[in-house]
Amino acid sequence: MMKLSRYSKNLENQGITQEQQEKLLSSKVLVMGAGGLGSGVIMNLAAMGVGQIKVVDSDVVEVDNFNRQFIHKEKNLNRAKVISAKEWIQEFNSDIKVEIDKVRINDLNYYNVIQGYDIIVDCFDGYEAKYMLNEIALRHKIPLVHGGILGTKGQVTTIVPDKTGCLNCIVAKPKSFSKTQIATFSPIVNTISALQANEVFKMVTGFGEALLNKVLIFDGLKGQFDTINYSKSALCEYCNGSFFDDINIDQSQNLTLDTGSNPIPSPNLNSNPNSNLNANSNLNPQIGEQLKLGDTKII
Ligand SMILES: [Zn+2]
Secondary structure, eight states: OOOGGGGHHHHTTTSOOHHHHHHHHTOEEEEEOOSHHHHHHHHHHHHHTOSEEEEEOOOBOOGGGTTTOTTSOGGGTTSBHHHHHHHHHHHHOTTSEEEEEOOOOOTTTHHHHHTTOSEEEEOOSSHHHHHHHHHHHHHHTOOEEEEEEETTEEEEEEEOTTTSOOHHHHSOOOSSOOOOOOOOOHHHHHHHHHHHHHHHHHHHHOOSOOOBTEEEEEETTTTEEEEEEOOOOTTOTTTSSSTTTTOOOOHHHHTTSOTTTSOOOOOOGGGOTTTTTOGGGGGOHHHHHHHHTOSOSOO
C-alpha cells in the first residue's frame, strides 16, 4: 500500500482530504494513447497518486516523437510505447499497478481494453479514433476526458454519459477525416495533458468543478484560454437515444458481455443527420477547424 506521506502536499493546507486521496489511490484510469498527450497525462496521474493506470497504444517509439513525448527515452527507440510508458511509471512510482495493451482498438477488441476502468482519458492523435472512443464511453457509460491538439491550439472537456453532451454534440462527426499534419510543440501538448489530468483529479476526488458541458480552449500563441459552454444536442444520435436503441444494457452487464455478440455498429455516416459539421459546428469555429484537419499525427 502506498504511503500517504508521498502525497502529503496534495492534502495539507486547503488541499484534498485523506478520503479523497484514498479515492485516487483506489482509482483505475485508462489512458488511450501514449504519445504527447499520453506522456503528460501519465506523468501527472502517477504523481498525484492514481492507483492503477492502463496504457493503450499500438505504436513504437520513433525519433520524431521526442519533441513532445517525453516519457519515452532514447534507449527505448523502436520499442513499443506501452512498454516504454510502463517502465517510466514503475521507475517513478513503484506502487502504481500498471497494465498495458499494445493494440489499436476496434469494435471487436475494445471491450477487453476498457473492462474494469473507472474513467477514460482520450490521448489519441486523430479524430476518427476520438469519435470511436466517444461512442464507446457513451455506450458503456464511462466518463471520458477528451483532449485534442491542433498545432498551437488545444481543447479539453469532460464527457459524462447521460449527464453532459458528447464530442458529437460539440461538433457532429465529419464524413471524412483529413490527414493533414501540422507541427505542434511540447508546451502546447503539456498544457492540454495537464488539464486532462486535472479533470481526472476532480472527477475522482469530487474536488472542484470538472469541465462538464464546457470546452476549455487554449491558444498557445496568444497565451489565452476561453471556455465555451455546450449541452446535449437533440440532433446527436448518441445522446438522443436513437443510436443505442437496439442495445439496452447497463455498464456492469455490458462489461461482462462478449463483444462479438454486441459489437459497436460500424459507422454509418449516411445515417447520421449531423454529419459534415452541421449546425452544431458553429458552436465553436475553432473546434470545427480542428475537426476538418483533425486526423493528424501530431500528438
Ligand atoms: Zn452527443
